[in-house]
Amino acid sequence: MASPPTSCRLSLLLVGVLFSAAAATAARFAPVDNHLLACGAPDPVVLPDGRRFVPDSGCASTRLRSSSPTPPLSSVAPPGSPPPPSPLHESARVFSCHASYDLAVRRRGRHILRLHFYPFAPALSASRFHVGAGGFLLLHNFTASAPVVKEFLLPVDSDVLVLTFVPEAGSTAFVNAIELVSAPEELVGDIGTLVASGGAAQIDGLSAQVFETLYRVTVAGRKVTPFNDTLWRTWVNDGQFLVDTDPASYKAWSFSGRIAYPKGSRQMTREVAPDNVYRSARSVRPGSNVTWGFPVPAGNRYLVRMHFCDTVSKALYELYFNIYINGNLAVKDFDLSSATGFLAYPYYIDFVVDVEDEGVLRLAIGGLNKSRSDEVSGILNALEIMRMNKTSGGMDGDFPIALDMEYVVSKGIGEFARSLLCGFVFAGLFVALVMLVLRLRTELRNNGTAWSWKAMDSGEGKLARAYQLVPSKTDY
Ligand SMILES: *[C@@H]1O[C@H](CO)[C@@H](O)[C@H](O)[C@H]1NC(C)=O
Numbered sequence: 165m166a167s168p169p170t171s172c173r174l175s176l177l178l179v180g181v182l183f184s185a186a187a188a189t190a191a192r193f194a195p196v197d198n199h200l201l202a203c204g205a206p207d208p209v210v211l212p213d214g215r216r217f218v219p220d221s222g223c224a225s226t227r228l229r230s231s232s233p234t235p236p237l238s239s240v241a242p243p244g245s246p247p248p249p250s251p252l253h254e255s256a257r258v259f260s261c262h263a264s265y266d267l268a269v270r271r272r273g274r275h276i277l278r279l280h281f282y283p284f285a286p287a288l289s290a291s292r293f294h295v296g297a298g299g300f301l302l303l304h305n306f307t308a309s310a311p312v313v314k315e316f317l318l319p320v321d322s323d324v325l326v327l328t329f330v331p332e333a334g335s336t337a338f339v340n341a342i343e344l345v346s347a348p349e350e351l352v353g354d355i356g357t358l359v360a361s362g363g364a365a366q367i368d369g370l371s372a373q374v375f376e377t378l379y380r381v382t383v384a385g386r387k388v389t390p391f392n393d394t395l396w397r398t399w400v401n402d403g404q405f406l407v408d409t410d411p412a413s414y415k416a417w418s419f420s421g422r423i424a425y426p427k428g429s430r431q432m433t434r435e436v437a438p439d440n441v442y443r444s445a446r447s448v449r450p451g452s453n454v455t456w457g458f459p460v461p462a463g464n465r466y467l468v469r470m471h472f473c474d475t476v477s478k479a480l481y482e483l484y485f486n487i488y489i490n491g492n493l494a495v496k497d498f499d500l501s502s503a504t505g506f507l508a509y510p511y512y513i514d515f516v517v518d519v520e521d522e523g524v525l526r527l528a529i530g531g532l533n534k535s536r537s538d539e540v541s542g543i544l545n546a547l548e549i550m551r552m553n554k555t556s557g558g559m560d561g562d563f564p565i566a567l568d569m570e571y572v573v574s575k576g577i578g579e580f581a582r583s584l585l586c587g588f589v590f591a592g593l594f595v596a597l598v599m600l601v602l603r604l605r606t607e608l609r610n611n612g613t614a615w616s617w618k619a620m621d622s623g624e625g626k627l628a629r630a631y632q633l634v635p636s637k638t639d640y
């Protein structure tokens with residue numbers, strides 16, 4: 165392709181500079197709905213990113229309902245284990261029975277829901293449960309055997325979102341923290357490109373789907389933490405996901421200039437991805453591929469968002485590359501300059517892919533020989549992989565799990581007996597925790613590590629005292 169005349173290029177550059185100056189003064193995103201709950205915590209928790217999580221009991225816009233008493237439990241991580249990565253992990257709410265949070269919704273529409281699980285006691289890592297939101301099953305038969313944050317993007321079309329925890333028979337459910345935040349409109353569009361072995365085709369209806377975030381990756385860049393992300397996301401480095409790639413076929417780049425978010429654009433804003441994510445990239449040589457592989461559960465449909473921002477070229481129209489997903493050609497001869505019109509201008513493409521038995525998503529950029537440079541032919545700055553819901557009832561399909569609280573609240577004799585039983589299960593867990601606390605206390609006397617005692621009697625349960633671990637290092 166011929167490049168535009170120099171004067172035209174100059175004016176394009178000028179416009180780009182103006183745009184970036186305007187973007188730098190952009191205001192921070194202020195979500196209409198912003199529930200930040202520290203579950204079971206006695207006091208508000210303030211994270212290093214500045215967000216304040218309030219205790220889940222006695223909060224005006226949140227109501228916790230349960231068919232059994234649910235006192236808050238405080239962290240009793242076994243002695244010698246590393247301190248929790250976040251102050252949010254010091255406490256949890258443990259449910260022995262069906263329980264729900266009613267979260268007031270001021271603006272209907274797409275929301276981000278994050279559930280933090282930090283199993284600090286063996287009883288928690290063994291617990292098996294289901295989580296639903298608005299009658300939709302998000303987590304089925306879930307076990308948090310390792311610390312994890314589950315993030316969902318879901319449409320909410322009621323004034324209250326009911327978040328339900330249902331323990332499996334004989335088990336409990338727990339959660340350490342909950343975030344429900346209004347998502348900016350532009351975060352998920354309606355149209356994507358469906359990539360299959362037969363080719364690529366346009367697909368719509370994406371805005372009605374529910375998404376679970378599996379991977380959020382900044383290519384060749386340092387980890388981006390919620391502190392530096394406009395929507396409090398975490399982006400990890402891509403190094404561990406590179407597969408079948410000869411180091412000679414790529415080059416890592418970083419850029420310290422301005423990212424030119426288009427002024428006034430409804431689609432491409434800092435909330436889609438922050439500057440730091442676009443400032444790094446990996447390029448591919450002409451005639452080579454760079455491939456990333458991501459293990460994913462088979463039998464699902466995925467949204468793959470690939471982010472591009474040409475921070476490596478000296479001029480427009482230098483990059484020409486192919487994009488492959490699971491070996492299928494998703495975009496042929498991709499010309500980023502024609503798509504954006506500017507350098508350092510962020511752009512993304514949403515692909516939809518069905519993963520059957522492979523259980524892996526392989527994404528590749530393939531450099532083309534028609535590129536000007538014999539070094540750099542294509543780039544990738546970031547990528548996100550989200551699992552889509554299987555049915556209109558749940559992420560994993562339909563299961564006969566009663567997510568509706570009224571079902572439990574309307575008590576018959578049987579229900580009454582069940583709630584008594586739940587009380588016993590809870591008592592058992594409580595005894596186990598007290599024993600752990602006692603053991604920890606003994607250990608502490610013996611080796612005097614930096615743990616602090618804290619009196620704690622908020623919440624319905626009036627737990628007399630519990631240990632709190634002072635974190636030394638955090639990820640938030
Ligand atoms: C949950 O998983 C366990 C172990 O795999 C299984 O025994 C149980 O039946 C499952 N429960 C449901 C409701 O699928």
Ligand SMILES: *[C@@H]1O[C@H](CO)[C@@H](O)[C@H](O)[C@H]1NC(C)=O
Binds near residue numbers: 388
């Ligand atoms: C935020 O980003 C800046 C600039 O890249 C970096 O220097 C800083 O360490 C980051 N802070 C955190 C907490 O990640």
Ligand SMILES: *[C@@H]1O[C@H](CO)[C@@H](O)[C@H](O)[C@H]1NC(C)=O
Binds near residue numbers: 450451533
């Ligand atoms: C592209 O260039 C590379 C290196 O110069 C060469 O090995 C390869 O055969 C070329 N591919 C095509 C399709 O021309």
Ligand SMILES: *[C@@H]1O[C@H](CO)[C@@H](O)[C@H](O)[C@H]1NC(C)=O
Binds near residue numbers: 451453488492528530
């Ligand atoms: C790049 O990957 C695609 C898809 O897997 C494959 O068809 C193509 O031959 C690869 N090109 C090179 C140069 O390895």
Ligand SMILES: *[C@@H]1O[C@H](CO)[C@@H](O)[C@H](O)[C@H]1NC(C)=O
Binds near residue numbers: 373374554557
């Ligand atoms: C996913 O859930 C949404 C909302 O319940 C529904 O409209 C959509 O049809 C579901 N997707 C599939 C593939 O069933």
